[in-house]
Amino acid sequence: MYGRDDECAVVDRLVADARAGRSGTLVITGEPGVGKSALLGHAADSAHGMRVLRATGVESEVNLPFGGLHQLLRPVLGGLDGLPARQAAALRGAFGLGDAFGLGDAFGLGDGDPPATGPAEGGPAEGGPAEGGFLVGAAALGLLAEVAEARPVLCLVDDAHWLDHASAEALAFVGRRLEEDAVGMLIATRLAPPPGLAELRLGRLDAAAARALLNADFPDLDPALRDRIIAETDGNPLALTELAADLSAAQRLGRRPAPGPLPLTERVQAAFLDQVRRLPASTQTLLLVAAADDVGDPMTILRAGHELGIAAEALAAAEHARLLHVDAAGVLTFRHPLVRAAVYQGAAFTDRLAAHRALAAAMDDEHADRRLWHLAAAAAGPDDALADELDAAAERARRRGGRVAAAAALERAARLSTDPSVRGRRLLLAARDAVEAGDAGGARALLRRAEPFGDPMSRAWAAGVRASIESDHGSIGTSHRLLAEAAEKIAGLDPATARSMLFEAGRFAVMADDPAGCRAAADALAAIAEPPGSTASKAPAETPSVDVPATYIAACADLLAGAVPDAVDRLRPMIEAYAAADDPVDLVSRAAGAPLVGAYTLACDQAAALVTRYRDHGMAARLSYALILAALAELQAGRFTSALASATEGLRLAHDLGQENRSSQFHVILGWLAAVKGERERCHELAGPALGHARTHRLNATVGWATWALGLLELGTGHPEAALGHLAAEPSGAGRHPAVAIWPVPDLVEAATRAGRAERAQRPFAAFATWAARCGRPGVDALVHRCRALLAIAAAHADADVDADADADADNVVDRHFRSALNLHELAERTGQDHPFDHARTRLAYGEWLRRSRRRADARVHLAAALAVFDRLDATCWAERAASELRATGQQVRRRDVDAIGRLTPQELQIVRLAARGSTNREIAARLFLSPRTVAFHLYNAFPKLGVASRTELSRLDLER
Numbered sequence: 026m027y028g029r030d031d032e033c034a035v036v037d038r039l040v041a042d043a044r045a046g047r048s049g050t051l052v053i054t055g056e057p058g059v060g061k062s063a064l065l066g067h068a069a070d071s072a073h074g075m076r077v078l079r080a081t082g083v084e085s086e087v088n089l090p091f092g093g094l095h096q097l098l099r100p101v102l103g104g105l106d107g108l109p110a111r112q113a114a115a116l117r118g119a120f121g122l123g124d125a126f127g128l129g130d131a132f133g134l135g136d137g138d139p140p141a142t143g144p145a146e147g148g149p150a151e152g153g154p155a156e157g158g159f160l161v162g163a164a165a166l167g168l169l170a171e172v173a174e175a176r177p178v179l180c181l182v183d184d185a186h187w188l189d190h191a192s193a194e195a196l197a198f199v200g201r202r203l204e205e206d207a208v209g210m211l212i213a214t215r216l217a218p219p220p221g222l223a224e225l226r227l228g229r230l231d232a233a234a235a236r237a238l239l240n241a242d243f244p245d246l247d248p249a250l251r252d253r254i255i256a257e258t259d260g261n262p263l264a265l266t267e268l269a270a271d272l273s274a275a276q277r278l279g280r281r282p283a284p285g286p287l288p289l290t291e292r293v294q295a296a297f298l299d300q301v302r303r304l305p306a307s308t309q310t311l312l313l314v315a316a317a318d319d320v321g322d323p324m325t326i327l328r329a330g331h332e333l334g335i336a337a338e339a340l341a342a343a344e345h346a347r348l349l350h351v352d353a354a355g356v357l358t359f360r361h362p363l364v365r366a367a368v369y370q371g372a373a374f375t376d377r378l379a380a381h382r383a384l385a386a387a388m389d390d391e392h393a394d395r396r397l398w399h400l401a402a403a404a405a406g407p408d409d410a411l412a413d414e415l416d417a418a419a420e421r422a423r424r425r426g427g428r429v430a431a432a433a434a435l436e437r438a439a440r441l442s443t444d445p446s447v448r449g450r451r452l453l454l455a456a457r458d459a460v461e462a463g464d465a466g467g468a469r470a471l472l473r474r475a476e477p478f479g480d481p482m483s484r485a486w487a488a489g490v491r492a493s494i495e496s497d498h499g500s501i502g503t504s505h506r507l508l509a510e511a512a513e514k515i516a517g518l519d520p521a522t523a524r525s526m527l528f529e530a531g532r533f534a535v536m537a538d539d540p541a542g543c544r545a546a547a548d549a550l551a552a553i554a555e556p557p558g559s560t561a562s563k564a565p566a567e568t569p570s571v572d573v574p575a576t577y578i579a580a581c582a583d584l585l586a587g588a589v590p591d592a593v594d595r596l597r598p599m600i601e602a603y604a605a606a607d608d609p610v611d612l613v614s615r616a617a618g619a620p621l622v623g624a625y626t627l628a629c630d631q632a633a634a635l636v637t638r639y640r641d642h643g644m645a646a647r648l649s650y651a652l653i654l655a656a657l658a659e660l661q662a663g664r665f666t667s668a669l670a671s672a673t674e675g676l677r678l679a680h681d682l683g684q685e686n687r688s689s690q691f692h693v694i695l696g697w698l699a700a701v702k703g704e705r706e707r708c709h710e711l712a713g714p715a716l717g718h719a720r721t722h723r724l725n726a727t728v729g730w731a732t733w734a735l736g737l738l739e740l741g742t743g744h745p746e747a748a749l750g751h752l753a754a755e756p757s758g759a760g761r762h763p764a765v766a767i768w769p770v771p772d773l774v775e776a777a778t779r780a781g782r783a784e785r786a787q788r789p790f791a792a793f794a795t796w797a798a799r800c801g802r803p804g805v806d807a808l809v810h811r812c813r814a815l816l817a818i819a820a821a822h823a824d825a826d827v828d829a830d831a832d833a834d835a836d837n838v839v840d841r842h843f844r845s846a847l848n849l850h851e852l853a854e855r856t857g858q859d860h861p862f863d864h865a866r867t868r869l870a871y872g873e874w875l876r877r878s879r880r881r882a883d884a885r886v887h888l889a890a891a892l893a894v895f896d897r898l899d900a901t902c903w904a905e906r907a908a909s910e911l912r913a914t915g916q917q918v919r920r921r922d923v924d925a926i927g928r929l930t931p932q933e934l935q936i937v938r939l940a941a942r943g944s945t946n947r948e949i950a951a952r953l954f955l956s957p958r959t960v961a962f963h964l965y966n967a968f969p970k971l972g973v974a975s976r977t978e979l980s981r982l983d984l985e986r
Contacts, residue, residue: 026060026063026064026067027230027234027235027237027238027241027262028230028231028233028234028235028237028238029060029063029064029067029234032064032225032227033064033067035051035225036051036064036067036068036071036211036225037071039051039068039209039211040068040071040072040075040179040209042209043075043177043178043179043207043208043209044072044074044075044177044207044209045207046177046205046206046207047205047207048203048204048205048206048207048208048209048210049203049209049210049223050199050200050201050203050209050210050211050212050222050223051210051211051212051222051223051224051225052185052200052212052213052214052218052219052222052223052224052225053065053211053212053213053214053224053225053227054213054214054215054216054217054218054224054225054226054227055215055226055227055228056215056229056261057215057263057293057362057363058261058262058263058264058267058293058361058363059227059228059229059261059262059263060227060262060263061183061213061214061227062183062213062361063262064211064213064227065181065183065211065213068179068181068209068211069179069181072179074176074177075176075177075178075179075209076101076172076176076177076178076179077178077179077181078097078098078100078101078178078179078180078181079096079097079180079181079182079183079354080093080094080096080097080180080181080182080183080188080192081096081182081183081184081187081358082182082183082184082185082186082187082188083184083187083319083321083365084187084365084366087187087188087189087190089189089319089394089395089398089430090119090189090191090192090422090429090430090431091119091120091161091189091191091192091195092189092192092319093182093185093188093189093192093193093196094119094120094161094165094191094192094195094196095119095120095192096320097180097182097192097196098116098165098168098169100354101168101169101172102116102120102122102168104168104171104172105117105168107168107171108164108167108168108171109167109947109948109951111160111951112160112163112164112167112951113164115160115161115163115164116161116164116165116168118424119161119164119191159194159198159645159646159681159682159954160645161191161195162194162195162196162197162198162199162954163198163951163954165195165196165198165199166198166199166202166203166954166955166956167950167951167956167957169199169203169206169208169956170206170208170950170956170957170958170959171957173206173207173208173958174207174958176207177207177208177209178207178208178209179208179209179210179211180208180209180210180211181211181213182196182210182211182212182213183213184213184214184362185212185213185214185216186214186215186216187362189429189430190428190429190430191428191429191430193219196210196212197219197221197222197681198681198954200212200219200221200222201219201221201222201677201681202954202955202956202959203956204955204956204959204962205956205958205959205961205962206956206958206959220680221680221681229258229259229260229261229262230260230261230262230265231260232255232260234260235255235258235260235262235265236251236255238262238265238266239251239254239255239265239266239269242266242269242270243269243270243277245274245277245278246269246277247277247278247279249279250272250276250277250279251269254268254269261293263293263361263363264293267293267296267297268293268296270296271296271299271300293363294363294366294367294370295367297348297361297363297364297367297368298367298368298371300346300348301348301364301367301368301371303346304342304343304346305339305342307335307336307339308339308340308342308343309368310330310333310335310339310376310380311326311330311335311339311340311343312343312348312349312368313368313369313372313376313377313380314326314329314330314333314335314380314383314384315349315357315359315365315368316359316365316366316368316369316372316380317369317377317380317381317384317399317402318357318384319395319398320356320392320395321356321357321358322356322357323340323351323355323357325384325387325388325392326340326357326384326387327340328386328387329380329383329384329386329387330383331387332382332383332386332387333379333380333383347360348360348364349364377402378402378403378405379403381399381400381402381403382399382400382403384396384399385397385399385400385403394418394421394422397411397414397415397418400414401415401437401441404441407441407442407443408441409441409442409443409444411438411441412437412438412439412441412442412447412451413438415434415435415437415438415441416434416435416438416451418434419431419432419434419435419438419454419455419458422434423458428458428459428461429458429459429464431454431455431458432455432456432458432459432464432467432471433455435451435452435454435455435458436451436452436455436471438451439451439452439455439474439475448475449475449476449477449483450475450483452471452472452474452475453471453472453475453483453486453487453490455471456468456469456471456472456475456487456490457486457489457490459471460490460493460494465494468490468493468494469494472487472490472491475487481514481515481518482515482518482519484511484514485511485512485514485515485519485522485526488507488508488510488511488526489507489508489511489526491504491507492504492505492507492508492529492533495507496533496686500723501533501536501537501722501723501724502533502537502539502542502723504529504530504533505530505531505533505534505537505539505542505546506542508526508527508529508530508533509526509527509530509542509545509546509549511526512524512526512527512530512549513549516549516552516553520553520554523553524550524553524574527546527549527550527553527578528546528550528574528578528610530542530546531543531546531547531550531578531581531582532578532581534546534581534582534585535578535581535585535726535764536723536724536725536726536762537723537725538585538723538725538762538763539585540582540585540586543578543581543582543585544579544582544586546578546582547575547578547579547581547582548579550572550574550575550578550579551572551575551579571598571599573599573608573610573611573614573615574610574611574614576595576596576599576614577596577599577614577615577617577618579595580592580593580595580596580599580618580621581764583595584621584763584764585763587763589767589792589795589796589799590795590796590799592621593621593622593796593799593800594799596618596621596622597622597799597800597801599614599615599618600615600618600619600622600624600627609635609638609639609647612631612632612634612635612638613635613654615627615628615631616628616631616632616635616651616654616655616658617654619631619658620657620658620661620768621764621767622799622800622802623797623800623802623804623805624800624802625658625661625662625804625858625860626662626857626858628654628657628658628661628662629655629658629659629662629664631654631658632651632654632655632657632658632659633655635651635654635655636648636651636652636655636671638651639651640952640953641952645678645681645682645954646682646684648678649675649678649679649682649684649687650687652671652672652674652675652678652691653675653687653690653691653694655667655668655671655675656668656671656672656675656691656694657694659671660694660697660698661768661860662860663859663860663861663862663863663864663898665698665701665862665898665899665900666926666927666929666931666934667934668694668698669695669698669931669934670931670932670934670935672691672694672695672698672931673695673931673932674931674932674935674953675687675691676688676691676692676695679691685718686718686722686724686727688715689714689715689718689719689724689727690715690724690727690730692711692712692714692715693711693712693715693716693719693727693730693731693734694730695711696708696709696710696711696712696713696715696731696734696735697712697730697733697734697737699711699712699734699738700712700734700735700737700738700741701737701741701862701898701900701903702899702900702901702902703738703741703742703900703901703902703903703905704901705738705742708734708735708738709735712731712734712735713731713735715727715731716728716731716732716735719731725762725765726762726764726765728762728765729762729764729765729766729769730765732751732752733751733752733765733768733769733772735751736748736749736750736751736752736769736772736773736776737769737772739751739776740752740772740775740776740779741900741902741903741906742902743902743906745775745776745777745779745780746776746780746782748772748776748780749773749776749777749780749782749785752769752772752773752776753773753776753777753785753786753789766789767792767793767796770786770789770790770792770793770812771793771808771811771812771863773785773786773789773790774786774789774790774812774815774816775812775815775870777819778815778816778818778819781819783816783819783820783823786812786816787816790812790816793808793809793812794809794812797809802853802858803849803850803852803853803856803858804849804850804853804858804859804860804863806849807845807846807847807849807850807853807863807864807867808846808863808867810842810843810845810846810849811842811843811846811866811867811870813842814838814839814842814843814846814870814871814874815870817835817838817839817842818839818874820835821835821836821839836878839874843867843870843871843874846867846871847864847867847868847871850863850864850867861894861897861898862894862898862900864894865890865891865894865895865898865900865903865907866891866903868887868888868890868891868894869887869888869891869895869903869906869907869910871887872884872885872886872887872888872891872907872910872911873888873910875887876888876910876913876914881914881915884910884914885911885914885916888907888910888911888914889911889916891903891907892904892907892908892911892918895907897927898927899927926971926982928970929967929970929971930963932953932963933963933964933966933967933970935953936949936953936960936963936964936967937964937967937971937979939952939953940964940976940979941976941979941980941982942980943976943980946960946961946964
């Protein structure tokens with residue numbers, strides 16, 4: 026710890042904070058031997074009164090799902106019964122203590138969820154860490170929080186670069202969500218930290234600290250040699266001490282020459298290997314067994330040694346040489362990872378095979394998967410029986426959420442398989458698991474090795490894997506083509522899978538703005554009957570059945586082709602039929618389709634049902650998409666606080682899952698909400714980069730939302746000409762999606778009329794009015810009348826030579842349209858469909874016109890009402906505009922504060938809503954992937970903001986709208 030005062034202070038603060046109930050996670054990074062383990066040891070020594078949990082990554086354990094997490098949590102698994110049932114089951118399944126969940130086949134879950142083909146800009150499934158693993162992370166968080174209620178906890182994870190992928194993902198998840206829990210986590214690794222976690226980078230020691238270290242450990246070291254070692258090691262602490270220790274007494278005194286330089290890690294490893302070579306042969310063999318083991322259980326290692334004819338006493342020499350020891354927890358631990366590497370890599374190939382066979386023989390049924398991996402490591406040639414066992418192990422790993430482990434087991438099984446077709450199938454399944462684990466490069470390599478495929482179903486599955494890769498890392502147009510072609514070839518063999526693939530293909534075509542591709546997918550969907558048990562087949566006999574997925578894709582095809590009335594006519598009965606159904610494909614279709622007919626409230630309801638479904642089942646990747654649908658529906662319904670909560674949670678999930686395309690969508694939604702407030706810098710920070718990403722990946726719907734956000738910002742801050750530049754871009758050629766081109770038209774009309782360019786709004790408005798007439802929604806019809814009023818005002822201003830009678834007639838037209846708009850807004854409000862922001866904007870526009878028409882008393886009524894809503898929504902720039910107009914009428918303005926709900930943070934809003942419905946802290950924590958103590962902390966902060974003192978009072982508030 027020489028020269029580490031600053032680093033020790035950082036670690037000491039984290040430990041002290043955890044002891045005081047404030048969580049923290051720190052990732053300590055640096056090269057081998059730089060002192061990461063020593064810093065963890067310092068933390069353990071200072072953790073007085075805390076429970077210390079430890080785990081160490083082991084290279085040979087990297088393919089065992091959740092092995093590292095199990096090592097960390099094993100001492101506290103007695104607390105599992107205190108977790109919600111689903112989380113407890115997930116953790117038991119992950120650790121092989123029970124079967125928690127099955128993740129279904131290649132293209133969806135067994136209960137009818139849409140295909141897991143990885144859509145880029147939407148869809149219930151996407152590549153990334155398996156949902157089961159995400160649920161395990163939530164369970165680990167809950168368990169640590171539960172244990173910390175009794176005593177603060179310090180988690181120490183060493184050599185995290187050797188953790189299995191599932192454990193690493195789970196620990197990163199926990200680290201990002203530790204908030205108000207008495208848990209500290211220190212993770213030591215050679216790699217960069219996971220996104221969202223703080224890093225403490227350890228450098229090498231400076232010359233003074235290195236000199237002090239060597240002087241303390243080797244006072245007889247020749248000064249010249251000491252300076253040479255410092256120079257050659259550049260202050261790496263492990264290298265300093267081990268290279269000095271490896272010198273003979275004569276060399277240390279400078280009487281004999283020291284060895285020449287080697288690469289640093291090789292020199293240290295060679296020094297360790299030299300120490301091993303001085304030990305008896307039996308001790309070296311037992312050390313090799315320990316190096317090949319992945320648990321550090323002394324009894325297993327000694328039993329394996331017995332299989333090789335080595336007595337337990339042989340281990341003593343290695344302990345005396347300080348190469349390993351048994352720690353307080355009874356785990357056999359090497360002095361440093363490089364000791365393990367030196368022993369294992371320095372052994373002969375045949376000796377390594379023998380060590381693995383001995384370990385396999387020493388393990389009982391409780392460690393069946395570990396035994397199997399040792400047998401696989403010991404295999405020197407093809408072995409179909411062992412390959413079959415690995416195949417079964419892959420399925421177990423998949424059920425536990427260990428997609429990386431499943432891919433590794435299948436890849437190894439393929440190598441051991443003698444039948445080429447079986448080998449190809451296993452490689453294909455391994456590629457699928459690699460995609461689900463977010464390893465697109467590995468999946469591509471596995472697919473190349475698996476080809477050519479002999480049967481249509483295998484080719485279809487391969488197409489699905491390629492489509493998943495393309496959707497996130499390539500072209501969504503290519504994803505569409507792959508799925509459409511594959512579905513055509515298997516329609517007669519597996520209609521259900523073909524329909525799933527066609528639904529995804531159709532949505533990809535929608536995203537890519539491909540009318541022909543979308544129409545072809547819709548026609549192909551309609552030609553394949555829905556399987557028994559579908560929503561349509563279960564419809565009441567007196568009501569015509571609706572093939573929801575086929576109808577939605579067909580309507581999108583109409584929309585892309587410019588046949589907006591046909592799209593609306595097709596969608597309306599689909600949107601209104603069986604709205605209570607919980608089939609996820611139907612929910613997706615309705616939640617995405619309802620805004621296309623102006624049914625924003627229904628879209629909120631359907632998206633909320635989808636969010637609940639995926640949240641309750643712990644399906645994180647699907648949940649992020651459902652949150653996109655929810656945020657967009659809430660935004661379009663004017664529920665801005667709810668939209669902010671959904672988008673904030675969704676962005677966090679998308680970051681956790683590595684979903685770049687979805688992250689860009691959430692950034693755009695948050696940018697749109699920033700535009701409403703007039704937050705120029707934040708809007709550009711969010712929408713600008715997301716717009717660039719969307720254009721690069723041809724995510725045209727995201728492009729449309731981003732340009733709308735930028736246009737709304739300029740309109741709200743008083744720059745109509747700049748707003749027009751964003752809003753008047755043609756749907757085709759500029760990258761804006763035709764669907765998204767409909768909704769901003771009222772903003773386009775306002776920008777054009779205020780900029781004196783009303784002619785630029787005529788054509789888009791005509792299309793909007795046609796769409797609105799087919800929708801038949803009062804809130805949408807209100808916008809049509811507001812636009813007509815603004816266009817009439819612009820026309821009157823353009824014709825300055827009209828006589829008084831004509832001027833009066835024009836005023837009557839304007840007044841009639843504004844009053845009709847307000848009446849329709851009120852009708853929408855009475856039927857639960859009102860959009861408060863749009864309603865307030867209509868009042869603002871009417872008030873502005875009334876003031877300019879010298880009807881100040883009438884103007885004050887509407888301007889004051891608009892101001893109250895804008896203040897309540899925290900729509901700052903619009904509120905300032907209304908306040909300015911109100912002052913111009915001669916009225917003194919008193920600004921209202923943001924309403925109570927608007928003062929809540931997005932996370933507080935989600936928590937108080939669930940609490941108001943009667944959910945306990947533990948239930949809320951399970952649904953939101955938080956800890957109960959964090960939930961309690963947010964409720965404690967939220968209650969004063971809302972002016973309530975109990976859950977009973979909370980339940981009386983309207984928190985939904």
